[in-house]
Amino acid sequence: MSLWEFANPVKFMALSGKVLPWVIGLAALTLVPGLIWGFFFTPEATNFGNSVKIIYIHVPSAMMAINIWVMMLVTSLIWIVRRHHVSVRAAKAAALIGVTMTVIALITGAIWGEPMWGTYWAWDPRLTSFLILFLFYLGYMALWAAIENPDTAADLTSVLCIVGSVFALLSRYAVNFWNQGLHQGASLSLDKEEHVADVYYQPLLLCIAGFVLLFVALVLIRTRTELRLVRLHRLEIRERMKDA
C-alpha cells in the first residue's frame, strides 16, 4: 500500500469524498473560533489600536499564498516525472485559491498599512514580492486557460511553474537588494511574527491552522471538480467517436 495508489483518480475520488466533510468541519471548528477569539477577545495593542486585528487574516493568507505556490511546484514536478492526473489537476485547482490568498494578503495589507504606515502601498520588499507573486499566478492561470488540449496544457503549465519558481525566487532576492540599495533598510518591514505577544499569538496560530484546513478543503473540492471535467471531456470525445 503506497501513497501513489491515490494517484488513481477513482481511488482519489473515493477517499477525498470520505475525507472532505471532516476537513470542512475541522476548518470551520478552527477558523470560526480563531477569528472570533482574535477579533473580540484580545486587547487592543498599544501602538496599533484595533487595527492589529487584521493580523488574523493578513498573516495566514500571506503564508498560504507562498505555500500554495510551493505545493503547485511539487505537484507539477510529480506530473512531469510520474504523469499522475490527480497531481496536475490539484496544481490547477490550487492556483485559483493561491491567487485569491495573494489578493487577500495584498488588500488586507493595504488596509492595515494606511493607518499604520500612512500609505496603502510602499515599494517595500515584501509588498513588491507579493505583487510579483500575483503576476506569476496570473501568468500560470492564463496559460491554463489559453490551451485547449488538457494534456498539452498540463505539460506546458508544469514547465512554466518550474521555471517560474526559479525566477520568482530570484525576484524575491532581487527585490530585497533593490530596495535596500535605494532606501537602506526599509523602516517599514517590521517583522510581525517576532514581536507578537502570546495574547495575539494563540488565536493567530488557530487562524493559521484554520486557513490551512480551509485550503485543503477547497483544493479537494476543486480537484474533484477538475477530475470530473476531465472525465466529462473524455466521455464527450468517446461519444463523438461513436457517431463518426
Next chain:
Amino acid sequence: MIALLVRDMRLAMRAGGGFGLGLAFFLIVSTLVPFGVGPEAAILSRIAPGILWVGALLACLLSLDRIFQLDFEDGSLDLLATAPIPMEGTVAIKALAHWLVTGLPLTLAAPGFGALMNLQSPGHYWIFITLLIGTPALSMIGAFGAALTVGLKRGGLLLSLLVLPLYIPTLIFGAEAATRGTAGLSALTPLLMMAGITAGSIALLPFAAAAALRINLR
C-alpha cells in the same frame, strides 16, 4: 547550426519587422517619456538609465513571437525537430539570432538615445555595458516564453503576461547597475548578479524551452 543562424538572421532582416521596428519602438519610448514626465533636465537624467532599460526590455518583447511562430506555421519547425541538431541547440541558436537582430542593435543605440534624456557622461558607458550583458538573458527568457505559446493562435498578449514577470530580476539588477554606475557608485554587485542570471539562463533555459517545443509539436 551556423546555417540556421544565418538563415534566421536573414529572415529577420528581410521580412521587415524585428530589426528596424524594435529600434524605432525604442526611439519612440525614449521620446514619449520626456513628454510624460516633463522636460526638466535634472529629473530626466536621474530616471534615464531606468527608462532606457524598460524601453529596451519592451522593444525586445515586441519581436519575441517571431522566434518560433512563423517556423511553426509553415512546418519548418517540424523539420528542425527531426534534424540532426538537438532541439536545445535549435532553441539556443534562435535565441542568439534574436539577440543579434534586436538585443545588440538596442545596446548600440541606447547610449545615443540617452542624449534625449540628458544622460550624464559615465552613464553612456554604463547603459551600454549593462545592456550588453543583460539583453542576452532577455532573448533567452523570451525564447522560452515563445516556445510555451507557439501553438496558440493569439499568443502575443499571453506571451507578454508570461515573459514580463520572468524579466523582473534581470531588469532590477540591470537598471540598478546602470543607475549606480551613472551616479558614480560601485555597480559591481548588481552587474555580477545580472551576469549570473544571463549565464544561468543561457545554460538552463534551452532545455526548458526545448521541452516546451516538443510538447507543442506533439
